[in-house]
Amino acid sequence: MRYDNLLASVGHTPLVGLPTMSPSPQVRLWAKLEDRNPTGSVKDRAALSMIEAAEADGTLTPGCTILEPTSGNTGISLAMAARLKGYKLICVMPENTSPERSQLLRMWGAEIISSPAAGGSNEAVRVAKEISAQNPDWVMLYQYGNPANADAHYRGTGPELLADLPTITHFVAGLGTTGTLMGCGRFLRENVPGISIVAAEPRYGELVYGLRNLDEGFVPELYDPDVLTTRFSVGPRDAVRRTRELLEQEGIFAGISTGAILHAALGIAAKAVKAGESADIAFIVCDGGWKYLSTGAYEGTLDEAEEALDGQLWA
Amino acid sequence: MAIEVSIPTILRTYTDGAKSVEATGATLGAVINDLEAHFPGIADRLVDAGSLRRFVNIYINDEDVRFLGGIDAEVADGDNVTVLPAVAGGA
Numbered sequence: 001m002r003y004d005n006l007l008a009s010v011g012h013t014p015l016v017g018l019p020t021m022s023p024s025p026q027v028r029l030w031a032k033l034e035d036r037n038p039t040g041s042v043k044d045r046a047a048l049s050m051i052e053a054a055e056a057d058g059t060l061t062p063g064c065t066i067l068e069p070t071s072g073n074t075g076i077s078l079a080m081a082a083r084l085k086g087y088k089l090i091c092v093m094p095e096n097t098s099p100e101r102s103q104l105l106r107m108w109g110a111e112i113i114s115s116p117a118a119g120g121s122n123e124a125v126r127v128a129k130e131i132s133a134q135n136p137d138w139v140m141l142y143q144y145g146n147p148a149n150a151d152a153h154y155r156g157t158g159p160e161l162l163a164d165l166p167t168i169t170h171f172v173a174g175l176g177t178t179g180t181l182m183g184c185g186r187f188l189r190e191n192v193p194g195i196s197i198v199a200a201e202p203r204y205g206e207l208v209y210g211l212r213n214l215d216e217g218f219v220p221e222l223y224d225p226d227v228l229t230t231r232f233s234v235g236p237r238d239a240v241r242r243t244r245e246l247l248e249q250e251g252i253f254a255g256i257s258t259g260a261i262l263h264a265a266l267g268i269a270a271k272a273v274k275a276g277e278s279a280d281i282a283f284i285v286c287d288g289g290w291k292y293l294s295t296g297a298y299e300g301t302l303d304e305a306e307e308a309l310d311g312q313l314w315a
Numbered sequence: 316m317a318i319e320v321s322i323p324t325i326l327r328t329y330t331d332g333a334k335s336v337e338a339t340g341a342t343l344g345a346v347i348n349d350l351e352a353h354f355p356g357i358a359d360r361l362v363d364a365g366s367l368r369r370f371v372n373i374y375i376n377d378e379d380v381r382f383l384g385g386i387d388a389e390v391a392d393g394d395n396v397t398v399l400p401a402v403a404g405g406a
Contacts, residue, residue, distance in 0.1 A: 043406070070406060071406060072405070073405075073406070121403035121404060121405055121406065122402040122403045125403045143406055144403065175404055176405050176406040177404070201379075202404065203399070206323070208402065209323050209325070209399055209400050209402055210324060210325075211400050211402065212325075213325065214325060214368065214370050214371065214400055215370065216400075217401040217402060218401060218402055218403045219369065219401050220403070220404075225381060229382070230378060230379065230382040230383075231378070231379035231381070232374075232377050232378055233374045233377045233378075233379070233399070234377065313405050314405075
């Protein structure tokens with residue numbers, strides 16, 4: 001495939017079958033390899049879509065400074081696009097993220113403001129909103145509430161999935177901003193009667209839930225529970241186990257959040273087998289494992305990996 | 316057998332610091348009532364006017380109860396109930 005430039009090559013990712021992990025010829029798993037995007041994650045779609053929407057409505061003009069709370073991937077995607085398009089980028093990122101992420105952000109020219117580890121992305125969002133209020137000329141694209149995030153998946157990921165897998169019965173993705181699930185979910189529900197839309201939400205260590213009070217909780221503005229069929233919470237042990245199985249059995253080297261998604265997908269596959277139903281279950285490979293090698297998830301025992309991930313934002 | 320309920324840090328002031336406690340009940344609502352009987356005040360932090368508070372997520376065996384009938388979700392002996400504050404996910 002030939003493209004005019006790197007940004008034009010976002011999307012159109014392969015969908016590959018998992019012949020070994022699929023439980024039967026009637027119940028099949030399919031991985032959408034979003035790590036094949038330009039900066040190596042699904043977030044290239046949302047980042048480019050949000051930037052283009054802001055350019056189109058005049059919010060973003062040449063030389064602007066973009067501000068964004070991120071645990072890594074969206075920031076990295078924005079940093080690449082900002083560099084090519086001539087914007088400055090400031091990311092608010094929790095301290096408890098892997099060093100690969102801050103290193104990549106700096107390489108693409110982004111400035112990083114650290115937010116406290118306790119509270120995780122919640123704190124990053126809070127700090128970014130404060131900074132945004134103090135700097136009204138900076139543009140916060142705000143992935144948790146920007147419809148262009150979900151729209152990237154409604155226009156791109158969803159139609160790609162349906163074209164490659166017209167027999168799709170289930171779609172499984174991670175729940176962060178909720179953009180992938182809302183966008184793909186809406187598109188697929190409109191086009192595939194009876195489809196199930198399933199969320200896999202990473203369950204972190206206690207530090208990440210360290211709010212001062214419950215009123216500081218957060219539900220992304222993009223989230224509409226009616227789009228989902230159900231939602232699972234997946235802890236680090238299952239996420240790491242599945243991440244390793246995906247590499248060992250299918251050769252796919254994915255990040256840890258993908259392991260959480262695969263865990264939910266396998267649960268659904270097992271239910272379909274038990275019910276004697278056929279199923280084509282597509283799930284998102286959010287990114288490759290490269291940025292998480294330093295977390296300890298990829299070597300040693302599961303106990304060691306689980307302990308190493310405690311307190312880290314692993315997805 | 317009973318139902319094991321994981322309590323988040325922020326609500327452990329009600330459980331004398333216990334990370335997980337046991338409760339009984341056939342529905343989530345009944346489990347919460349049972350918790351309230353042992354740990355007065357905790358129900359009000361979880362439920363408001365008969366439904367879960369906006370920033371409270373509860374899971375039965377890792378599935379979000381909002382997709383299982385909410386307060387009326389069925390619970391069985393041996394199930395795990397996990398309470399977590401709703402926080403922003405990684406992105």
